[in-house]
Amino acid sequence: MKKRIALLLTVVAVLAWAVLFRPLFLGGPASFVIVSGVSMRPTMHTGDLAVLHRESEYAPGDVVAFKTPEGGLIIHRIVGGDAEQGFVMQGDNRDHIDEWHPKPDDILGSLWLHAPGLGDRLLWLKQPQNIGMLMAALIAVPILYTTDTRLRRRRGHPMAPKHQNARPASDAGGNTLGEPPGGWPVFGGLVAAGGLFLLLGVLGVLAWRQPATETEQATIERYTHSASFDFTFLMAPSTLYPTGRVRGEAAEDGPVTTSQPVYTRLADELVVNLDYLLEGAALEGVSGTVAAELLVRAGEDGWVQTSVLSEPEAFIGTSLERTFRFDLAQVSATIARIEEEIGYSAGSYELVLAPRLDVTGTAAGQPFEGTFTPQFVSSYSETQIDPGATSVTEPVTATEINSSGTHVGLGPVSLPTVPARWLAILGAPVALAVAAGLAAVAFLGLGRDEETRIRARYGSMLLAVDGAGRSPEQAIRVATFEDLVRVAKLDGSLVLHASDADGHRYFVRSGLGTYEYVVSRDTSMAESSRGTLHPRRAEA
Incomplete structure (x- = not known):
């Protein structure tokens, strides 16, 4: 009876698992989620286990787990929306809705069973x-x-x-x-x-x-472009500018300044010196070209006038010095002409010196080809010119993929x-x-x-007795020990075991007689008689 009950309970448990708890990847309806976070309090807490069932339809009020486009897994409540446009989600402990709007294909299932604290125990098993x-x-x-x-x-x-x-x-x-x-x-x-x-x-x-193996992406710096600008404003000697020039002075970790304000009306020419340097590991065969343009720009979204200051010139090596000059009177005339044409004055402008360096070579044995476009920007108005930054650094990196076991x-x-x-x-x-x-x-x-072997396999059925309990000579000898075991099971008794100098005797006393199996001590082999299989009475 106990075996039948155990079998019945096993069948019921297997059927319950197959119908209610079989995971999705095995074709079942269930998903298992361990809650983490506070957004669903007081309904759920960190460490709770949520058992979800895949449903054909979902509606507001359902607690569901869904996948986000970033690959995350969120368990929140549906508060609105529909399957076609996407559901509106919100945590019970949140005062705002989620940014995600999952559709049915994104949802693992709705909450079917909530087991507080069980998730932490499952994590222990992992x-x-x-x-x-x-x-x-x-x-x-x-x-x-x-x-x-x-x-x-x-x-x-x-x-x-x-x-x-x-x-x-x-x-x-x-x-x-x-x-x-x-x-x-x-x-x-x-x-x-x-x-x-x-x-x-x-x-x-x-x-x-x-x-x-696992791969790791590492960003390494292959080489670095750097450019510094040294500038000088030229004008006619005057009370304010007795030397007829104003040089730019860059304070350490501070803005670029000049010894005197540079007034547009007095400045005639701007001279800018470019000092370029290429740095990197094992640089070889470096060469390239350098050119420059002047951009006059009316604010960020206004008009732009471009003129060529220098045509491309070839250079060799990792360093370069070039001087660029532009006439400020010509710049003023260009701005006045454009303002007259469009009938609008921006009031403030930018003067942009834009060098372009196209560089090729090898760095650490790897060929490279790159372009560097540093800019020297000055603010320009009808009354004053303010120069901008005088140094630009641009590291060039590469993504290196490393594999390791x-x-x-x-x-x-x-x-x-x-x-x-x-x-x-x-x-x-x-x-x-x-x-x-x-x-x-x-x-x-x-x-x-x-x-x-007999003792190892059937030890639980053996009962040792001394010589007084040995089987009589008229006992029926069976062919194998397994036959003796069948007799004992039919009679519901143990197999008695007696040993002496000759060997081991195993016998079973039943109502129809005594059955015996003998193992010789000398040969340790079974010696069984081939007599009749019909039981007969043994003498007492």
Whole structure:
């Protein structure tokens, strides 16, 4: 009856899992989400487990988990929207709606079961060392239970006859009843081999779940362009400008200034010196061209007038010096002419010196080809000219992809993934074979004499008796020990075992007579008679 109830409960559990808890990737309706964050309080808290069911329709009020375009997973409540335009989502602890509007294809399912705190316990099971301990316990408990059951049966089987000469049986090889099947060395080896098999199995699963190599993108600086501008305003000597020139002075970590304000009416020419430098590792064969333009710009969104200051000139090497001059009176005339044509005065303008350097060469053995366009910008108005920044630096970087082998860890031990895979592939079958062999020795007596095999396989059915309880000579001898076991099971009794100098005698007393099986001590081989299989009475 107990077996039938257990079978029924197992069938019910399997059906419940298949119908209610089978995951989506196995064709089922369920998804499992561990809550993290505070946006769904007080409905849900961090560490809760949410079981979701995929539905054909969703409606406002449903708590659903959905995927975001960035790859995240959010569990919030539907507060509006529809399947066609996307649902409006909001956390119960939020005062604003979400930026995402998932559609049914983005939704894993709606909340079907909420288990507070269970998610944290499931996270514990995801740790490799915890999985290993759990699997080791799962294999050890049945073995220990089987051993304990056999020992208890040998100490006092419920069907044991009340015989005054009965005594506890001893294990094969003289081991006492306190030892497990096969003795401690065999049983210890069996547990160790089984644990090693489970450990290698977990190692293999973890190693095959992750890629053998991982790539990392590193940004490296290949070379750097830098340009500095030195400028001088030229004008006729005057009371304000007795030398007829004003040089730019750049304070350290500060703005560029001049010794005197530069007034537009008095300034005649602007001279700008460009000092270019290319820096990098192992630069070779560097060459290029340099050209320059002058842009007059009426604000950021106004008109732009471009003129060529210098045609492209070739240069060789990593450094360059060039001087550019432009006539400020001509600039004023250009601005006045454009303002007259458009009938509008912007009031303020920008004078932009825009050099262009096209550079080629090799850096650290890798060829490169780049363009550098630093700008020297001055603010220009009818009354005053204010120069801008005098230095520009532009590093040129490259993305380098580095591949390295991954590692898989089991507690404090970490192994490279590829060797871990091979260790699992080659070691797990060996450990399983060793465990199977030791199990056969411990529980089936494989490789031992027949008496040991009988004790290993049927020890729970044996009851040792002394010479007074030996079977009579008229007992019926069966062909195999298995036949004697069938008689004992039919009669609901134990198999009595008596040993003497000649060998081992196993017999069963039933209402129809006494049945016997004999193993010779000298040859450790079965000696059975081929007499009639019909039972006959044995003498008392």
